Amino acid sequence: MSNSGAIEEKYIELMNREIDGLNSREESAELQKYLRRNPEAERYYRELLFVAGALDRVPEVEPPVELKASIMRAIFGEEAGAAAAAGAKTRAGRERRSASILDLFRVRWEPKFAYVLAACVAVGFFLFVLFWRVVPGRAPRDLEALYGSIVSSQEAGQLLAVQPVEFVLPGVGGELHVRYEMKRILAALDLHSDSRIQVVFDYSKDVSLESITALNKCEYNAKAGDGKFELTHSGDCRYVIVLRDGSGTHSPIGLKVVRGGTLLLQETSRPARD
């Protein structure tokens, strides 16, 4: 175990600030230089980094499905609790269905899988080489179909997915999936609403709307402004939204859902920290 006693206070602060992503380039360089010439400090930093990384990776605990119902019942009485419970039951049913499908693919890891995996990789590589040589023009077109000409094969490897935002509100529901590319942000938005709603995306000034496509026939209107983009929607629709990220800094995207001037939801979709 490393002892912090021999490490200057200033560098302990720099280590913590580095973990929180707050150091300037100069401060990071100064810290690295210090760590290189001080093995005790290097060990201390490695241990601290391990703890912070482990904390960041701890998964969220799923709250009980009846939680909302019990809150609503306690505040508004039996009727509101029953309505919330009905909503929770529907959601839980949906989650159970998807969980049971996922269970089909859930396997316990065993060493013998390494051989199977190696064999699959070898066969896959052989087929890829064969396929590539026989039909040289095929692969780029396939990628284009997959990504809708949004990203090239090189860029596809640099995509950064973000935890999806799912929301179920009275009369409105939806799901937002965001992926960060080097200079673009791709968003898939599923929306269903009984009435007309506004969905507002807030982002930094370096980000601008490149395109919006509705994948099915539906009524919508899109209006882009400075640092934001407003979508007026009703019914069921899936949208693919492409934003140009001039700075490539992966800035967060704010999402607001508004109905009749009332803010129903405010969420931020931000890229996960490494």
Added chain:
Amino acid sequence: MKPVKGDKEAFGAIVDQYQRAIFNVAYRMVNDYEDAMDITQSAFIKAYENLDSYDPSHKFFSWLYRIAVNESLNHISKRKRQTRLTYEPGDSCEYGGQGRSPADPAEQSETDAMLQSALAQLKFDYRLVVILRHFLSLSYREIGDIIDVPEKTVKSRLFTGRQLLKEILVGQGYVE
């Protein structure tokens, strides 16, 4: 926008939006699934009862998380008093010693369990700041707003909290 008392739909949407985060903070604070549920419920009830006192010039989530943090603190104090009254030699005296986990304990990984146990050994102030920073990804300023201390104090508690956690985990041989 200030939520209005009596508006079931609006308050339901607030519960939808924040219940997960508040439940997780409470769970990490008290290390008990059922207690976390009680804390989350009483935090929302308190929030509803005090909607009139919410000042819209502050962030709503800071106000709500502050209530949840106070509820966790009350719960821990209450539990400590009860533990003192019923303590028998050989019992775990540390708060959250029961460590009741999510419905399926197998789902809790070894790392998660180890961290959770190490967190439970930290003093409330350190534990709280570490949880708000790492589980809710809040900035120093946002944490300061919630617990009503300057950013400098947040920073100092966070750094000490991490160091103490590191020492516990190194002591248990968990960190190489």
